[in-house]
Amino acid sequence: MASDPAGMTRRQLARHAGWFGAAVVLSVSGGEVISHIAHDRDSAAAAASAADANALRFVQVSDSHIGFAGPANTNVTGSFDRAIEQINTLGFRPHFVMHTGDLTHLSTLAQFDQVRQMMSGMRTERVFTVPGEHDSVDDHGRAYRQAFGGGTLGDGWYSFDTHGVHFIALVNTLSLEKLGHLGPDQIDFVRKDVAGLSSDTPIVLFSHIPLFAMYPQWGWSTDDALQVLSLLKRFASVTALNGHVHQLFTRVEGNVTFHSATTTAYPLPKPGMAPAPTPQVLPAGRLQDALGIRTVKYRQGDTSLAITDQRLA
Amino acid sequence: MASMPGMTMSAGGGQGSGAGGAPAAANAVTIKGFAFVPAAITVKAGTTVTWTNQDWDAHTVTSQHDGGPLGSTALNTGQSYSYTFAKPGTYSYLCTIHPFMTATVTVTP
Numbered sequence: 001m002a003s004d005p006a007g008m009t010r011r012q013l014a015r016h017a018g019w020f021g022a023a024v025v026l027s028v029s030g031g032e033v034i035s036h037i038a039h040d041r042d043s044a045a046a047a048a049s050a051a052d053a054n055a056l057r058f059v060q061v062s063d064s065h066i067g068f069a070g071p072a073n074t075n076v077t078g079s080f081d082r083a084i085e086q087i088n089t090l091g092f093r094p095h096f097v098m099h100t101g102d103l104t105h106l107s108t109l110a111q112f113d114q115v116r117q118m119m120s121g122m123r124t125e126r127v128f129t130v131p132g133e134h135d136s137v138d139d140h141g142r143a144y145r146q147a148f149g150g151g152t153l154g155d156g157w158y159s160f161d162t163h164g165v166h167f168i169a170l171v172n173t174l175s176l177e178k179l180g181h182l183g184p185d186q187i188d189f190v191r192k193d194v195a196g197l198s199s200d201t202p203i204v205l206f207s208h209i210p211l212f213a214m215y216p217q218w219g220w221s222t223d224d225a226l227q228v229l230s231l232l233k234r235f236a237s238v239t240a241l242n243g244h245v246h247q248l249f250t251r252v253e254g255n256v257t258f259h260s261a262t263t264t265a266y267p268l269p270k271p272g273m274a275p276a277p278t279p280q281v282l283p284a285g286r287l288q289d290a291l292g293i294r295t296v297k298y299r300q301g302d303t304s305l306a307i308t309d310q311r312l313a
Numbered sequence: 314m315a316s317m318p319g320m321t322m323s324a325g326g327g328q329g330s331g332a333g334g335a336p337a338a339a340n341a342v343t344i345k346g347f348a349f350v351p352a353a354i355t356v357k358a359g360t361t362v363t364w365t366n367q368d369w370d371a372h373t374v375t376s377q378h379d380g381g382p383l384g385s386t387a388l389n390t391g392q393s394y395s396y397t398f399a400k401p402g403t404y405s406y407l408c409t410i411h412p413f414m415t416a417t418v419t420v421t422p
Binding site for chain 2: 068070071105106107133134136175176177178179217218276277278279
């Protein structure tokens with residue numbers, strides 16, 4: 001079911017995550033056994049598999065734009081279906097799937113219904129989301145929160161813990177002018193949210209628009225993100241995962257590693273390589289090379305997350 | 314498209330400003346190729362400006378700053394939005410769906 005953190009405190013959510021984590025170990029082990037038989041027979045690989053059985057694994061998908069009907073992709077529903085099928089055949093059952101926004105193209109109730117129904121077919125225990133600007137057309141995110149915002153705070157932000165990692169899901173698409181914007185209430189939420197955490201707790205931030213200045217000329221930045229990042233300076237490991245830009249991009253700034261994800265819908269140009277970030281029509285047969293999903297693995301004690309981006313199969 | 318509460322609508326809303334490719338009238342803005350064309354116009358107070366979406370994707374006409382007067386719904390292909398500017402000033406606006414699309418209307422006395 002496409003669920004949300006409905007009615008859960010962070011502690012309750014952590015407990016729930018622990019419960020489904022226990023269930024997932026079996027399927028993770030199953031997946032690793034298959035992999036082991038296919039590729040590796042040495043004991044080192046077996047030991048790694050055992051360690052991986054306790055690892056956190058989740059999936060990030062982004063920018064499905066359900067309802068888009070332009071020449072850059074005439075079947076975004078089919079593309080998102082394939083992404084879901086790819087998630088469901090990873091060989092392990094991800095602990096959760098995070099969709100980093102622009103679930104819909106124009107925020108209509110029918111589009112929210114459709115994407116919610118599609119995501120209910122994801123074989124995972126939980127589905128999380130953050131809104132994109134396409135999910136808050138005309139209504140400041142009301143329809144989005146109706147579909148996906150149960151149990152969230154403010155305009156839809158929240159946090160949760162699992163496998164020793166603290167996750168914060170941010171909303172930076174509602175009060176945007178040219179750039180993304182978080183606002184003082186949300187920054188205050190983060191301040192209080194991390195206050196009690198030890199500095200060696202890995203932090204993962206999710207947002208739709210990048211929290212770093214990927215290309216401000218096209219709005220690919222968040223004007224008050226530094227206020228949040230400054231609250232996280234004491235943490236040894238901070239990873240920020242975003243969508244919006246429809247392409248892979250990684251940057252390290254101080255203690256933060258930023259990873260932009262690609263889309264399941266249509267590509268946008270590389271920064272500055274076109275007059276504007278408009279949907280790009282690729283030659284026949286090339287579209288799916290630009291689309292994909294991301295898997296993320298974290299083993300407790302590691303200093304960073306292992307990120308794998310896969311093209312749409 | 315639904316009406317736009319609180320906005321002054323021109324009686325002819327929905328009609329384009331002329332044949333495609335013709336220069337826009339001084340009080341008409343075309344939305345095409347993910348841009349407002351022209352991106353800057355100057356009109357006298359009391360002028361009604363009409364935006365017409367000629368793109369294949371939807372766009373909005375929305376004031377850049379909270380409390381600004383412009384606030385269309387999502388305009389699909391062929392749909393228009395109009396607003397009558399009563400007070401002189403510079404009005405910055407964008408498309409909230411594609412916020413890299415920005416433009417201004419300057420209103421003179």
